[in-house]
Amino acid sequence: MLGPAPRAAIVGLSGPELSAGEVRLFRRLPPFGAILFARNLLAPAQVAALVAAFRAAVGRAEAPVLIDQEGGRVVRLRPPHWRHPPPAARFGALYARDPLAARRASFLNARLIAEDLRALGVTVCCAPVLDLPAEGADPVIGDRAFAADPRIVSSLGRAMIRGLKAGGVIPVMKHIPGHGRARVDSHLALPVVDATAEEILAHDARPFAALAREGGWAMTAHILYTAWDDRLPATLSSRVLRVIRRRLGFRGPLVSDDLAMKALRGEPGEIARAAISAGCDAVLECSGDLARTEAVLAATPPVSRASAARFAASARRAMPSPRFSRARAEAVLAALIA
Numbered sequence: 001m002l003g004p005a006p007r008a009a010i011v012g013l014s015g016p017e018l019s020a021g022e023v024r025l026f027r028r029l030p031p032f033g034a035i036l037f038a039r040n041l042l043a044p045a046q047v048a049a050l051v052a053a054f055r056a057a058v059g060r061a062e063a064p065v066l067i068d069q070e071g072g073r074v075v076r077l078r079p080p081h082w083r084h085p086p087p088a089a090r091f092g093a094l095y096a097r098d099p100l101a102a103r104r105a106s107f108l109n110a111r112l113i114a115e116d117l118r119a120l121g122v123t124v125c126c127a128p129v130l131d132l133p134a135e136g137a138d139p140v141i142g143d144r145a146f147a148a149d150p151r152i153v154s155s156l157g158r159a160m161i162r163g164l165k166a167g168g169v170i171p172v173m174k175h176i177p178g179h180g181r182a183r184v185d186s187h188l189a190l191p192v193v194d195a196t197a198e199e200i201l202a203h204d205a206r207p208f209a210a211l212a213r214e215g216g217w218a219m220t221a222h223i224l225y226t227a228w229d230d231r232l233p234a235t236l237s238s239r240v241l242r243v244i245r246r247r248l249g250f251r252g253p254l255v256s257d258d259l260a261m262k263a264l265r266g267e268p269g270e271i272a273r274a275a276i277s278a279g280c281d282a283v284l285e286c287s288g289d290l291a292r293t294e295a296v297l298a299a300t301p302p303v304s305r306a307s308a309a310r311f312a313a314s315a316r317r318a319m320p321s322p323r324f325s326r327a328r329a330e331a332v333l334a335a336l337i338a
Contacts, residue, residue, distance in 0.1 A: 003059045005302035006032040008276050010066060010255065012288040016042050018053045021290050026057040029297040032282050032311075033064035036122065038076055039288065044120060051121035064170070064311070066124040069113050072143055082116050085109055088129055090337060091156050092147035099155070105336040106146075106159035107166075108329050114167020115326055123318075126172040126219065128160040130207040132180040140185040148180075150206035157207055161214045168320030173211060175221035175257060176244055177234065178204030186222040186263035190233060197227040197243075205248055212250040215317035220244075220256050220280060222263035232278075233263060236271070241279035253310045254279065258286040259296065268292045269299030276300055281307035 010033040014022060034054045041047055055063050067076050072087025086109070095102035110127075117125060129144045130153055146156040157173070164171045177200060182191035195204070208218065220235040234240040235256045244250050256275045264271050272283045272295075282303065285296040303311070 004028065004030055006030045006058065006060065006063070007297045007300045008032060008280075008282045008303045008307065009272060009296050009300045010035055010064070010282055010284050011293050011296070012037060012286040013040050013050065013054065014288040014290065016040055016046055016050060018050065018057060019290070022293075023057045025290065025294055025297065026054070027059075029294070030058035030060070031297060032303050033066060033124070035066040035068075035126075035284060035286055036076060037286065037288070041076060044081055047120045055121075062315070064124045064315075065122045066126055066172070067117065067122050068126045069117065070127040070129060070144055071109065071113075074144055077116055083112060085113055086337065087143040088146045088156070089143035092145070092152055094337060095147065095152050095156060101336050103155060103159040105333055106156045107163040108333040108336070110160040110163025111167050111324065112326065112329055112333065114164050114169040114320075115324070117169050118167060118320065122169070123315075124170045124172060124217070125164050126174065127164070128157045128171065129174045130154075130157050130211065131175060131178055132204055132207070134181045136183065137180060138182055138185050138191070140182070140187070141180055145180065150203060150210075153207040154210040157211055158214060161211060161216055165215065165318045166321050167324075168318055170314050170318045171214075171216035172255065173208060173216055173218045175223075176205075176208045176218040176250065176254070177221065177225070177240070177248065178208070179221045179223060180204055182221075182223055186257070187261050190222065190224055190263040192224045192226065194226050200225065200227060201247060208244075208250065209248040212248055212252075215252065215314055217253040217255055217314060218244070218250055219284075220254060222257050222261055235264065235280065236274045236278050238278045245279070251310070252314055253281040253307065256280050256283045258284050260285065260287045260292065267295065269295040272296045273299045281310060
């Protein structure tokens with residue numbers, strides 16, 4: 001007998017093990033997937049057991065499990081159990097000297113990230129960051145960006161996407177249509193970008209357009225782009241999401257950034273419902289708070305048929321290549337970025 005259809009939400013978990021409350025909730029209102037944070041990660045065997053327990057609770061062995069493993073400041077898996085990847089800006093600096101070496105290094109770095117994730121059962125990496133840092137912007141992006149040149153970001157972002165997919169991990173491009181101009185951190189407040197549509201499309205959004213058909217997911221920015229919508233941030237704006245689909249040509253799954261960020265105001269369930277109505281395929285609720293999680297799951301509809309097709313298409317394009325030597329990849333990468 002089939003269980004309830006998965007809701008269009010990806011949720012955080014409260015700790016290193018599923019609580020009894022989470023198990024009951026996930027059986028009644030199964031989320032589409034889960035996302036892991038430092039609070040969930042103690043050791044490899046424990047993480048693998050948590051991932052397996054989540055999938056057993058929702059009744060879907062293929063349920064996606066996500067993590068932010070960009071490198072640099074934004075990593076969840078850390079030594080001593082896991083490798084600490086360098087920040088994206090390191091590859092941008094190498095590109096200025098040797099573009100071919102930088103692309104190779106970005107690919108190998110991503111391939112090694114994928115190796116760590118797949119060993120735990122994690123199937124989606126929230127990277128690469130394709131944002132273009134701008135003068136006067138909040139430092140929340142900073143060295144998470146490859147560079148300020150959209151051509152460099154597109155080149156290195158493509159290499160990272162392909163490295164993740166070669167390791168069987170689905171990439172998530174951040175933060176569409178571009179977070180680089182934001183003068184405040186969207187974790188703390190709602191950024192407002194007053195650039196014209198032409199400026200955004202010609203610059204900020206160029207890497208997303210260039211990589212729109214690479215087969216990954218994309219994460220929406222909690223930013224108010226006044227050129228398209230002077231009332232609602234991108235995550236909640238059908239106007240901005242139509243630009244992403246039509247002008248940028250992105251056909252893959254769109255997931256929201258974390259609904260618990262202070263850029264968004266309102267009740268969790270209302271925000272979740274609004275994001276899905278605007279055109280997101282799924283929402284992220286990362287808090288791990290059981291009451292918030294339940295409110296979001298109760299408010300979101302089941303994953304639509306169109307969204308399920310988009311998610312399935314991305315999964316098919318992330319197939320691990322059988323031949324891979326971790327030791328050789330690590331040695332080559334170390335030589336390239338030395």
